[in-house]
Amino acid sequence: MNFELDEDILFLKKNVRDFVQTEVEAVAMQIEEENHIPERIINLSKDLGLFGLSIPEEYGGLGIGMVGKCALYEEIGQTHNGYTTLIGAHTGIGTVGIVELGNELQKKKYLPAMASGERIGAFALTEPEAGSNAANLKTTAVRKGDKYILNGLKHYITNATEASVFTVMAATDPGKGAKGITSFIIEKDFPGFKVGAIEKKMGLRGSQSAELIFEDCEVPIENVLGIEGQGYVNALKILTNGRAGLASRNLGSCQKLLDISTRYAKERIQFGKPIITNQAVSHMLAEMAVEIEA
Numbered sequence: 163m164n165f166e167l168d169e170d171i172l173f174l175k176k177n178v179r180d181f182v183q184t185e186v187e188a189v190a191m192q193i194e195e196e197n198h199i200p201e202r203i204i205n206l207s208k209d210l211g212l213f214g215l216s217i218p219e220e221y222g223g224l225g226i227g228m229v230g231k232c233a234l235y236e237e238i239g240q241t242h243n244g245y246t247t248l249i250g251a252h253t254g255i256g257t258v259g260i261v262e263l264g265n266e267l268q269k270k271k272y273l274p275a276m277a278s279g280e281r282i283g284a285f286a287l288t289e290p291e292a293g294s295n296a297a298n299l300k301t302t303a304v305r306k307g308d309k310y311i312l313n314g315l316k317h318y319i320t321n322a323t324e325a326s327v328f329t330v331m332a333a334t335d336p337g338k339g340a341k342g343i344t345s346f347i348i349e350k351d352f353p354g355f356k357v358g359a360i361e362k363k364m365g366l367r368g369s370q371s372a373e374l375i376f377e378d379c380e381v382p383i384e385n386v387l388g389i390e391g392q393g394y395v396n397a398l399k400i401l402t403n404g405r406a407g408l409a410s411r412n413l414g415s416c417q418k419l420l421d422i423s424t425r426y427a428k429e430r431i432q433f434g435k436p437i438i439t440n441q442a443v444s445h446m447l448a449e450m451a452v453e454i455e456a
């Protein structure tokens with residue numbers, strides 16, 4: 163695998179770094195206090211094309227491959243994690259399902275607006291009884307004519323309150339477990355769909371995780387994503403992509419923490435000298451640097 167970054171990516175990486183360090187960092191405390199990403203930051207992110215990182219150019223995105231995307235995520239990760247999560251969940255699990263599994267009609271219908279950031283994407287697998295045991299879905303999808311009728315509840319769904327396009331897994335053949343799950347593209351205004359309670363989290367402010375409620379939710383058959391019965395495999399594919407991205411964002415966060423810690427250890431004077439001159443403190447910083455490099 164080639165890990166070299168081409169000139170376009172290096173150029174974009176620098177632009178993203180400048181944007182994150184000047185614009186997003188300037189409002190990091192505001193995001194923390196207000197639990198909300200300012201509209202201006204969202205609009206500037208749209209101008210930079212950040213919502214379309216994973217979407218091919220023919221559908222209006224930047225069409226960046228996984229290595230390039232991870233390089234950009236490292237930069238995005240170096241600021242408030244609420245902002246990072248909004249962009250990461252949209253460009254990762256929120257869009258890659260449609261990019262990789264969608265048919266031409268679905269791609270043309272959804273991707274251009276998702277690439278511009280006009281429509282935000284989310285991914286919904288988890289339920290109260292389906293966490294680590296993700297195939298244990300209780301949300302059902304029953305075919306009725308040219309529609310599927312969905313009933314059930316999802317929770318912990320990132321971007322639920324901002325999103326208007328959801329990749330949702332539901333059991334079409336509950337007796338078959340992991341082999342009886344199908345993926346759907348669900349729009350916010352489909353009848354019978356609503357966003358439920360927002361989780362009260364310990365951290366990650368600015369990123370909302372919420373329930374999705376399906377009560378006889380009507381989904382046209384053309385919104386089946388991929389092959390019926392392959393929903394669990396689809397979810398694993400999407401999550402694999404998402405996890406590589408999440409790891410890269412966290413790598414950026416770790417680098418940022420090392421920078422802050424090193425700066426502080428050099429500035430903070432105790433017993434008449436900077437605390438970094440204590441070997442136990444510099445060992446901690448060295449350990450952090452080694453882990454990040456690894």
Ligand SMILES: Cc1cc2nc3c(=O)[nH]c(=O)nc-3n(C[C@H](O)[C@H](O)[C@H](O)COP(=O)(O)OP(=O)(O)OC[C@H]3O[C@@H](n4cnc5c(N)ncnc54)[C@H](O)[C@@H]3O)c2cc1C
Binds near residue numbers: 293295366
């Ligand atoms: C901030 C946040 C955002 C999220 N965003 C999304 C999203 O956008 N879309 C989505 O679908 N989901 C999302 N999730 C849900 C996430 O994927 C689940 O939390 C995860 O799958 C774990 O499920 P659970 O929380 O029910 O934990 P549980 O499955 O109940 O696990 C609890 C603990 O038990 C351990 N455990 C479970 N089974 C075993 C076992 N067999 N052996 C050993 N240990 C075990 C687990 O490791 C864990 O430590 C999000 C979660 C969080 C916290």
